[in-house]
Amino acid sequence: AAADIGPKVSRMVKRMGYGVLSAAYVFMLLNLLLVPAILMDVVLMSRLVEEPVQLRESINFDYTEARxxxxVPLFPQVVTDKSVSSLKAWAIPKTHSFHITATLQLPESDHNMRLGMFQVRMEILAVNGVVLSRFTHPCMLRYRSRPIRYAKTAMLAVPLILGLEVESQTLVLKLVEAYEERSSSSYPGSAKILLEPRAGFGPGAGLPEIYNAEVLVQSQLPWLKSVLYKWKWTCYVWGAVLIFVLEVAAMVCCCRNVLL
Incomplete structure (x- = not known):
């Protein structure tokens, strides 16, 4: 009986060794297939998935003008100086619409309180300077009665004296929503923001006082591309899995000798 145990153990060890080597061989082949699958998936998804364009820039109004x-250049200056045909590789794609939001920080001064309502105008200019569209937005500081202002000043007296707080209000203006230029002869190159003086005031008196201003330009993807962008990591994973499965199926069908 003892003589029969030795050959059985040796056969079992050989089978285990063969199984370990086979598993390592299959694992190596799967890794060799997984790496190109990931690379192909990254290249494919990078061409299919588009990202929205976002531009944030601080602006300064020229108060030497009547208005x-x-x-704000929508594209780099080195590009807007060239022809329209050269803009196609740089500009926001024609299938994208874009939004423009302006943020104004105004002091709660007596002048701004007396001024009340004022107009902000936005003009979309073509590369050659032609006005493509105009948008206007009325705005004003949020009203606070004198008792409320006095109570706020008393409560924030120490932070105001130390410069930790500022008596100001921030206005967020959605000047342009879902703008899309479909004409091939005109391409938006810049956006111009104007402060309209209020009627009934003298020259320069009908304009608001502004601490600082900022403009945010955001493009919006079409519906299908927006879905791909929002689910891009899911698409990356399932795309790699699909390519990997196709590679394994192709190897099993066409290169069976490699697996044997």
């Missing part, structure tokens, strides 16, 4: 204005 103070500030211009």
């Amino acid at each position: 103070p204005s500030a211009r």
Whole structure:
């Protein structure tokens, strides 16, 4: 009986060794298939998935003008100086719409309180300077009665004296929503923001006082591309899995000798 145990153990050890080697061989082949699958998936999804364009820039109004204005280039200046045909590789794609939001920080001064309502105008300019569209937005500081202002000042007296707080209000203006230029002869190159003086005031008196201003330009993807962008990591994973499964199926069908 003892003589029969030795050959059985040796056969079992050989089978175990063969199984371990086979598992390592299959694991190596799967890794060799997984790496190109991931690379192909990254290249494919990078071409399919588009990201929205976002531009944030601080602006300064020129108060030497009757209507103070500030211009925001929608694309780099080195590009806007060239022809329209060269803009196609740089500009926001024609299938994208874009939004423009302006943020104004105004002091709670007596002048701004007396001024009340004022107009902000936005003009979309083509590369050659032609006005493509105009948008206006009325705005004003939020009203606070004198007792409320006095109570707020008393409560924030120490932070105000130390410079930790500022008596100001921030206005967020959605000047342009879902703008899309479909004309091939005109391409938006910049956006111009103007402060309209209020009627009934003298020259320069109908304009608001502004601490600082900022403009945010955001493009919006079409519906299908927006879904791909929001689910891009899921698409990355399932795309790699699909390519990997196709590679394994192709190897099993066409290269069976490699597996044997």
